Amino acid sequence: xxxxxxxxxxxxxxxxxxxxxxxxxxxxxxxxxxxxxxxxxxxxxxxxxxxxxxxxxxxxxxxxxxxxxxxxxxxxxxxxxxxxxxxxxxxxxxxxxxxxxxxxxxxxxxxxxxxxxxxxxxxxxxxxxxxxxxxxxxxxxxxxxxxxxxxxxxxxxxxxxxxxxxxxxxxxxxxxxxxxxxxxxxxxxxxxxxxxxxxxxxxxxxxxxxxxxxxxxxxxxxxxxxxxxxxxxxxxxxxxxxxxxxxxxxxxxxxxxxxxx
Amino acid sequence: xxxxxxxxxxxxxxxxxxxxxxxxxxxxxxxxxxxxxxxxxxxxxxxxxxxxxxxxxxxxxxxxxxxxxxxxxxxxxxxxxxxxxxxxxxxxxxxxxxxxxxxxxxxxxxxxxxxxxxxxxxxxxxxxxxxxxxxxxxxxxxxxxxxxxxxxxxxxxxxxxxxxxxxxxxxxxxxxxxxxxxxxxxxxxxxxxxxxxxxxxxxxxxxxxxxxxxxxxxxxxxxxxxxxxxxxxxxxxxxxxxxxxxxxxxxxxxxxxxxxxxxxxxxxxxxxxxxxxxxxxxxxxxxxxxxxxxxxxxxxxxxxxxxxxxxxxxxxxxxx
Ligand SMILES: Cc1cc2nc3c(=O)[nH]c(=O)nc-3n(C[C@H](O)[C@H](O)[C@H](O)COP(=O)(O)OP(=O)(O)OC[C@H]3O[C@@H](n4cnc5c(N)ncnc54)[C@H](O)[C@@H]3O)c2cc1C
Ligand SMILES: Nc1ncnc2c1ncn2[C@@H]1O[C@H](COP(=O)(O)O)[C@@H](O)[C@H]1O
Numbered sequence: 001x002x003x004x005x006x007x008x009x010x011x012x013x014x015x016x017x018x019x020x021x022x023x024x025x026x027x028x029x030x031x032x033x034x035x036x037x038x039x040x041x042x043x044x045x046x047x048x049x050x051x052x053x054x055x056x057x058x059x060x061x062x063x064x065x066x067x068x069x070x071x072x073x074x075x076x077x078x079x080x081x082x083x084x085x086x087x088x089x090x091x092x093x094x095x096x097x098x099x100x101x102x103x104x105x106x107x108x109x110x111x112x113x114x115x116x117x118x119x120x121x122x123x124x125x126x127x128x129x130x131x132x133x134x135x136x137x138x139x140x141x142x143x144x145x146x147x148x149x150x151x152x153x154x155x156x157x158x159x160x161x162x163x164x165x166x167x168x169x170x171x172x173x174x175x176x177x178x179x180x181x182x183x184x185x186x187x188x189x190x191x192x193x194x195x196x197x198x199x200x201x202x203x204x205x206x207x208x209x210x211x212x213x214x215x216x217x218x219x220x221x222x223x224x225x226x227x228x229x230x231x232x233x234x235x236x237x238x239x240x241x242x243x244x245x246x247x248x249x250x251x252x253x254x255x256x257x258x259x260x261x
Numbered sequence: 262x263x264x265x266x267x268x269x270x271x272x273x274x275x276x277x278x279x280x281x282x283x284x285x286x287x288x289x290x291x292x293x294x295x296x297x298x299x300x301x302x303x304x305x306x307x308x309x310x311x312x313x314x315x316x317x318x319x320x321x322x323x324x325x326x327x328x329x330x331x332x333x334x335x336x337x338x339x340x341x342x343x344x345x346x347x348x349x350x351x352x353x354x355x356x357x358x359x360x361x362x363x364x365x366x367x368x369x370x371x372x373x374x375x376x377x378x379x380x381x382x383x384x385x386x387x388x389x390x391x392x393x394x395x396x397x398x399x400x401x402x403x404x405x406x407x408x409x410x411x412x413x414x415x416x417x418x419x420x421x422x423x424x425x426x427x428x429x430x431x432x433x434x435x436x437x438x439x440x441x442x443x444x445x446x447x448x449x450x451x452x453x454x455x456x457x458x459x460x461x462x463x464x465x466x467x468x469x470x471x472x473x474x475x476x477x478x479x480x481x482x483x484x485x486x487x488x489x490x491x492x493x494x495x496x497x498x499x500x501x502x503x504x505x506x507x508x509x510x511x512x513x514x515x516x517x518x519x520x521x522x523x524x525x526x527x528x529x530x531x532x533x534x535x536x537x538x539x540x541x542x543x544x545x546x547x548x549x550x551x552x553x554x555x556x557x558x559x560x561x562x563x564x565x566x567x568x569x570x571x572x573x574x575x576x577x578x579x580x581x
Binding site: 126136139169181249254 | 272334355356363371392394396401404405438441442444463487519530531543557560561569570576
């Protein structure tokens with residue numbers, strides 16, 4: 001039987017751009033170009049590798065996001081995913097992680113899955129909790145923050161590297177995993193891949209397709225609220241010296257003056 | 262005063278410093294009740310009580326070590342049902358955040374992750390976060406259910422506030438999901454004897470400019486002269502020169518020490534995300550245009566192989 005893999009990918013504002021907040025204190029999406037979150041490229045890569053190692057597998061990429069989020073799906077399709085699902089609905093604006101996870105969980109169930117692969121964190125929200133919440137909502141095991149992952153004999157196996165120990169971990173499918181940026185470089189889309197992606201199916205879903213009430217998601221359904229957002233004051237300009245042979249000593253003098261030594 | 266549940270993070274029975282910081286923050290919004298999972302509650306209770314824990318709820322079961330995340334969620338859920346707390350605080354480790362998140366789903370609550378400060382507000386606790394690679398500071402609130410908040414290390418200075426801290430058994434009935442994800446084997450990492458990166462008062466970091474694994478001894482010698490932890494940029498980690506557990510930045514550790522010393526690090530946005538809130542920042546870099554110089558209090562434009570050893574010698578001389 002075919003191994004059904006769903007990869008959750010997020011369309012995010014480019015981190016190297018000048019990110020800021022909109023008036024309603026949600027992330028401003030117009031000011032900075034969007035892209036497939038770099039950390040989700042690792043998830044696509046691992047999903048493709050697992051699919052390649054399986055006899056028969058199908059990789060679906062899933063995103064919840066505005067119209068432009070389709071770009072993220074296209075990129076994942078051009079890397080090699082088979083099909084895509086895009087959940088887009090005006091009522092989703094301002095969703096917090098509880099709203100987002102509800103939508104993604106329903107879309108995953110509708111698509112059908114044996115394995116859900118996520119990135120370690122989104123590069124804008126940086127919460128890193130959505131995969132665990134998906135597992136809770138789907139009622140399946142989670143093995144997260146993996147630097148190595150493989151599927152064998154109906155199980156998913158991986159390696160987790162912590163501060164004080166490294167662990168080998170395992171769960172039975174169906175399961176949710178997330179992978180770190182230590183899991184291996186993501187492939188670049190080939191020209192052939194880019195051309196093929198144009199013909200791959202992208203399914204569009206609205207909240208009504210998922211049986212979700214508008215009040216459960218978006219700003220209305222959010223269980224958290226940002227009340228203030230202030231730009232961090234620029235650091236005041238420091239002293240910069242050119243090393244003419246005494247650079248280390250000058251720095252030591254500064255550290256002594258600042259009472260560090 | 263309402264109870265504030267504080268999840269105790271420990272290594273081999275020793276309570277880690279972030280938990281003591283949480284107890285200090287918890288006292289601002291209610292009465293801290295610690296939740297201790299695994300062996301050693303009686304010993305841990307002494308230090309927890311010293312830092313303000315009014316009660317210590319303790320549960321012991323092999324599941325906590327043998328299975329991932331869910332058994333601890335089951336335990337915290339049991340504690341939350343028993344105490345009806347005004348908030349639940351969990352240290353912001355990878356696992357801590359996931360425990361908190363699943364608990365929030367079960368309690369029908371909202372969750373805030375990676376708070377760097379916490380204060381009481383009229384409508385419940387207000388959490389400060391540092392976002393968009395620390396270029397913005399936000400204040401947020403959980404608006405539905407019991408607030409579940411994870412707090413980054415170094416967000417408060419642990420204060421002594423002696424309280425009763427009596428150990429009480431917590432009864433946990435594990436659900437079907439508890440044994441879903443199994444730890445097959447565990448290989449402990451060797452300790453370097455240096456301070457913990459996220460807890461250190463001084464961090465000395467090396468980047469691509471260090472040029473090789475063996476050259477990191479230059480960084481380590483400076484760190485040791487200052488009693489500092491050693492950090493590394495992702496470029497240095499990806500090159501295999503230093504372990505990933507020492508990486509500073511978006512996909513590594515966030516540090517907020519009194520002093521951050523960047524050597525041969527350019528200061529890319531993802532690196533800044535992990536160190537921008539350091540109190541004092543100094544750098545050695547041979548490129549005067551390196552973005553790290555926008556952040557520094559003191560910067561030396563020069564070769565790190567000249568400046569850093571000279572600095573190390575000078576630190577040693579001045580300390581003697
Ligand atoms: C999704 C994502 C997540 C990321 N997460 C992280 C992260 O967590 N942490 C992180 O650090 N990066 C992260 N990065 C990578 C980041 O973008 C940069 O590539 C990285 O920080 C660069 O490391 P560096 O400063 O050591 O190297 P470089 O940018 O190559 O800089 C090296 C510097 O050393 C200087 N130098 C060279 N030789 C010498 C010498 N002899 N003496 C003095 N100076 C010298 C050079 O002038 C240069 O400025 C991430 C990137 C992405 C896309
Ligand atoms: N809107 C979204 N659409 C699809 N996947 C998402 C979305 N938001 C988060 N994810 C997934 O969840 C992971 C962790 O996100 P977060 O908890 O927001 O840091 C990401 O790496 C993605 O795999």
